[in-house]
Amino acid sequence: xxxxxxxxxxxxxxxxxxxxxxxxxxxxxxxxxxxxxxxxxxxxxxxxxxxxxxxxxxxxxxxxxxxxxxxxxxxxxxxxxxxxxxxxxxxxxxxxxxxxxxxxxxxxxxxxxxxxxxxxxxxxxxxxxxxxxxxxxxxxxxxxxxxxxxxxxxxxxxxxxxxxxxxxxxxxxxxxxxxxxxxxxxxxxxxxxxxxxxxxxxxxxxxxxxxxxxxxxxxxxxxxxxxxxxxxxxxxxxxxxxxxxxxxxxxxxxxxxxxxxxxxxxxxxxxxxxxxxxxxxxxxxxxxxxxxxxxxxxxxxxxxx
Amino acid sequence: xxxxxxxxxxxxxxxxxxxxxxxxxxxxxxxxxxxxxxxxxxxxxxxxxxxxxxxxxxxxxxxxxxxxxxxxxxxxxxxxxxxxxxxxxxxxxxxxxxxxxxxxxxxxxxxxxxxxxxxxxxxxxxxxxxxxxxxxxxxxxxxxxxxxxxxxxxxxxxxxxxxxxxxxxxxxxxxxxxxxxxxxxxxxxxxxxxxxxxxxxxxxxxxxxxxxxxxxxxxxxxxxxxxxxxxxxxxxxxxxxxxxxxxxxxxxxxxxxxxxxxxxxxxxxxxxxxxxxxxxxxxxxxxxxxxxxxxxxxxxxxxxxxxxxxxxxxxxxxxxxxxx
Numbered sequence: 001x002x003x004x005x006x007x008x009x010x011x012x013x014x015x016x017x018x019x020x021x022x023x024x025x026x027x028x029x030x031x032x033x034x035x036x037x038x039x040x041x042x043x044x045x046x047x048x049x050x051x052x053x054x055x056x057x058x059x060x061x062x063x064x065x066x067x068x069x070x071x072x073x074x075x076x077x078x079x080x081x082x083x084x085x086x087x088x089x090x091x092x093x094x095x096x097x098x099x100x101x102x103x104x105x106x107x108x109x110x111x112x113x114x115x116x117x118x119x120x121x122x123x124x125x126x127x128x129x130x131x132x133x134x135x136x137x138x139x140x141x142x143x144x145x146x147x148x149x150x151x152x153x154x155x156x157x158x159x160x161x162x163x164x165x166x167x168x169x170x171x172x173x174x175x176x177x178x179x180x181x182x183x184x185x186x187x188x189x190x191x192x193x194x195x196x197x198x199x200x201x202x203x204x205x206x207x208x209x210x211x212x213x214x215x216x217x218x219x220x221x222x223x224x225x226x227x228x229x230x231x232x233x234x235x236x237x238x239x240x241x242x243x244x245x246x247x248x249x250x251x252x253x254x255x256x257x258x259x260x261x262x263x264x265x266x267x268x269x270x271x272x273x274x275x276x277x278x279x280x281x282x283x284x285x286x287x288x289x290x291x292x293x294x295x296x297x298x299x300x301x302x303x304x305x
Numbered sequence: 306x307x308x309x310x311x312x313x314x315x316x317x318x319x320x321x322x323x324x325x326x327x328x329x330x331x332x333x334x335x336x337x338x339x340x341x342x343x344x345x346x347x348x349x350x351x352x353x354x355x356x357x358x359x360x361x362x363x364x365x366x367x368x369x370x371x372x373x374x375x376x377x378x379x380x381x382x383x384x385x386x387x388x389x390x391x392x393x394x395x396x397x398x399x400x401x402x403x404x405x406x407x408x409x410x411x412x413x414x415x416x417x418x419x420x421x422x423x424x425x426x427x428x429x430x431x432x433x434x435x436x437x438x439x440x441x442x443x444x445x446x447x448x449x450x451x452x453x454x455x456x457x458x459x460x461x462x463x464x465x466x467x468x469x470x471x472x473x474x475x476x477x478x479x480x481x482x483x484x485x486x487x488x489x490x491x492x493x494x495x496x497x498x499x500x501x502x503x504x505x506x507x508x509x510x511x512x513x514x515x516x517x518x519x520x521x522x523x524x525x526x527x528x529x530x531x532x533x534x535x536x537x538x539x540x541x542x543x544x545x546x547x548x549x550x551x552x553x554x555x556x557x558x559x560x561x562x563x564x565x566x567x568x569x570x571x572x573x574x575x576x577x578x579x580x581x582x583x584x585x586x587x588x589x590x591x592x593x594x595x596x597x598x599x600x601x602x603x604x605x606x607x608x609x610x611x612x613x614x615x616x617x618x619x620x621x622x623x624x625x626x627x628x629x
Contacts, residue, residue, distance in 0.1 A: 137320055137612075139604035141567040142585065143328065146597055149589035150335035234449055241451045242574065242586065257452060264455065265463045272459075275452030283447035 023219075026295035033291020036284035043281055047092035055083035057090040058249045066267050075273045078256075079263055087251040088273055094252040095233050095281065098167055102232040105171035107225050110178025111214075117179070118186025119209060129183070132176045140173040144235065148244025162247055166239065170232050178224050185217040219296035226289030230282045237278050253278045310617070317609045324605045325598070326371065332594055333367045339387050339592045361387070374598070384595035388588070393599045396584060403480060404580030407572065408565055410496055411503040418508050420551075423515030427550075428542055430520060438512060445509030450568060454502040454575040461498060478577035499576040503568055507561075514557060519550040552622045559615035563608045 027033060050057075055073075064081035067073055075084035117128040147169055151162060189195055190213075198212050239245030240254025248255055256274040264271035339361070340354060358364055362373065377384060383393035426438045458477045465474040475498050476482070485491040522528065523546050531541045570582035577583070581600060588596040620626045 134320060134323060137324060137605055137608050138327075139563060139567065139601055139608060141570065142601045142604050143331070145570070145585070145589050146328070146601065147331065147335065149592065150332065154335070230447070237449055238451060238571065241449075242570075244589065257455065261455065264459065268459050268463070271452075271455050275449060275455065278449045278452060279444075279447060282449070283444060286443065286447050 023292075023295045027291050030291035030294055032287045033294075036287030036291070039280060039284040040288065043092055043277075043284070044096060046089045047096055050086070050089040050093055053086050053089060055086035057082060057086040057251050059083075066263070066270075068267070069269055076267070076269045078259060078270050084256075084270065084273055087256060088253070088277055091251040091253045091256060091274065092277065092281075094163065094246055094250065095236060095254075095278070097163065098170070098236040098246075099229045099233040099281075099285075102167045102170040102174070102236075103225055103228040105167065106175045106228055106232075107178055107221060109171060110175035110224075111182050111217075111221060113175065114179035114182025114184075115186055115209060115214065115217075118183040119190065119205075119213070121187070121190070125183070128179070132179050135173070136176050138173065141235075141238075143173060144169060144239055145242065145244050148239050148242075152244060152247065162245070163250075166236060166245055170235055174228060174231065178221060178228070181220050181224055182217050185220065186213060189213050189216055223289060223293045223296060226285055226292055230285040230289070233278065233282055233285070306620070310613070313613050313616075317613075321602070321605055321609065322375075325375065325602055328598060328601050329371050329374065330367065332597065333370070338363065339594050383599045386588075386593050386596050388591045388593045388596075393595050396596060397581065397599060397603070400580045400584050403578060404566070404569055404573070404582060406480075407496070407499055407503065407569060407578060407580060411500045411507070412565065414500055414504045415507040415511060418504070419511035419515060422508075423512045424519060424542070424547060426512065427516045427519035427523065435516075439516070442509040442512045445505050446513070448505065450502065450506055451571045451575060453505060454498075454572060457498050457502055458575070478575075480578065499572045499578055502575070503565070503572045506568070507565065511554065511558070515550060515554055518553050519546060522546050522550045525549075552619070555622060556615040556619045559611050559618055562611045562614075563604060566604060566607060 059082060061081040064073075064077050065079055067077040067081075069076040069084075073083050073085065075088060077083055078087070113128050113132070117125040148162075148166070151165055195208065195212060198208050203212075236245055237252065237254030237257075240252045241257045243255070243258055245254055246252045248259070253274040257271060260271040260274070340357060340363070362370060365373075374384065381394075383397075385392055386396060389396075422438055426435045429435055461475040462473045462477040466472075467474050476495050477498070480495055481488060481491050482495075523542070528541060528545055531545045532538070536545075566581075569578075569580060570586060572578065573580045573582035574586045581603075584596065585600045587593075588600070
């Protein structure tokens with residue numbers, strides 16, 4: 001208990017330290033979160049490097065097909081002789097792009113709607129929250145599959161294997177949690193004295209929201225962002241695995257697993273590596289999310305228990 | 306309470322109608338249409354295609370088609386499958402029991418494993434057991450369920466052999482072996498892998514949830530009072546701690562039922578389990594609109610009902626909460 005008081009004291013004493021730095025310092029104490037961050041940086045670096053790798057992920061060479069992992073082909077080759085490592089790191093580009101972009105959009109929708117509902121209250125709040133309820137009642141995985149199946153054979157699926165469509169659909173079906181979160185924070189912030197004071201100073205609504213209210217809701221939004229990224233990556237790979245997501249030949253971890261199914265019983269590595277990548281990526285993101293949540297939560301006590 | 310339930314039911318009707326309109330519209334406005342697959346088939350002439358369109362009423366305006374669909378549904382007629390011409394209701398009746406069997410077993414397994422582990426993990430916080438459990442649970446929540454299914458097949462079907470017979474340790478699909486239809490033990494043997502696949506994420510999630518909710522409760526004042534009056538620690542934990550920690554978990558479980566149903570899409574597809582999830586997957590491939598509509602709406606109803614169930618359970622278990 002004294003440790004805790006001491007810690008609080010030191011934290012208040014260092015007033016000059018910015019909030020961002022404080023969070024970062026608290027985050028650094030979370031060992032698994034650091035591990036997650038390191039892994040994510042490594043995966044991102046590989047994804048960025050992917051186009052320069054010596055093998056083209058879509059180049060077919062039937063003489064080389066279904067080779068087991070070796071120094072030449074780090075993860076072996078698939079049924080068309082394509083280098084699996086090249087496909088895995090290129091697939092990472094898609095998965096990460098979907099994860100980041102879908103989450104960005106989803107957070108944006110959610111924050112806009114939640115902030116509007118919480119800031120204006122009254123009938124605006126009522127309408128927006130009913131809308132949120134409606135979206136929450138959509139069976140999202142079913143709707144995603146349905147849309148994926150419908151779009152599959154159309155020009156929409158041609159560009160980058162339908163990347164844009166899938167990002168849009170995932171974000172449209174997943175902003176609701178953020179909206180509720182932001183609305184809740186805004187409702188309580190609205191009544192705070194400092195907000196009233198800002199209003200009394202004649203500050204514009206936009207500035208009030210952007211400068212004084214939104215920063216206070218940032219913690220939960222960032223944590224939600226981490227969870228949402230993991231969810232988006234899992235959803236995209238799940239859809240692509242079923243064949244309703246990103247379309248071949250564009251490689252993604254999900255559609256590689258779909259390909260792998262037919263011959264994985266004899267050549268297990270084709271199924272192991274792509275899945276392992278999804279697993280590691282999602283787990284790293286969850287570690288980081290956990291670390292962020294603890295860092296933002298003032299009740300967390302670090303160090304010896 | 307009764308008025309509350311009735312009111313909720315009436316609120317659900319416009320919501321479900323709205324969802325059905327959106328899904329119906331989505332199906333209609335996406336390019337292609339139900340016959341898109343046949344259009345590329347050289348054996349079907351343009352005339353035949355036109356005949357089919359007319360017979361299915363596909364050239365009518367979308368609102369007219371919707372009105373036809375919804376009025377039929379109101380009479381309990383879900384239409385006929387475009388692919389097999391079988392009544393949709395019959396198809397669902399055939400498959401729903403299989404899905405329920407899979408789901409209820411997975412559900413039971415989840416509860417039986419998650420509750421004791423969650424409690425022990427909380428009571429012995431920071432013990433080796435707790436560390437192992439939290440790590441596994443964390444991993445279990447991050448693993449992509451479909452890949453886990455494939456790995457299960459690789460390990461238990463492909464790699465490991467059955468010590469009692471020549472075949473694999475566990476089958477990779479189906480509900481029964483071909484020659485043993487309806488055999489209880491054989492059915493159980495077929496359930497092992499799909500149920501493991503479906504439960505892993507749920508066991509992880511509920512273990513973590515119960516652990517943290519148990520830890521919350523164990524720091525409350527009434528727990529200290531119970532200890533202060535000399536109650537045995539075991540009793541404090543199980544009679545005062547657990548029931549209070551379980552309340553939020555029970556409502557959570559009610560809310561999660563539809564998600565368990567979604568998980569079945571992957572499980573049933575991988576393990577060729579003839580249930581609703583696989584039917585949905587196949588119908589999506591075949592663009593079988595009536596079946597797709599029926600299953601999506603079935604899930605929407607399930608979501609609405611499970612929300613209601615969660616609210617009711619909450620009020621039932623926690624007398625401080627009232628709905629008037």
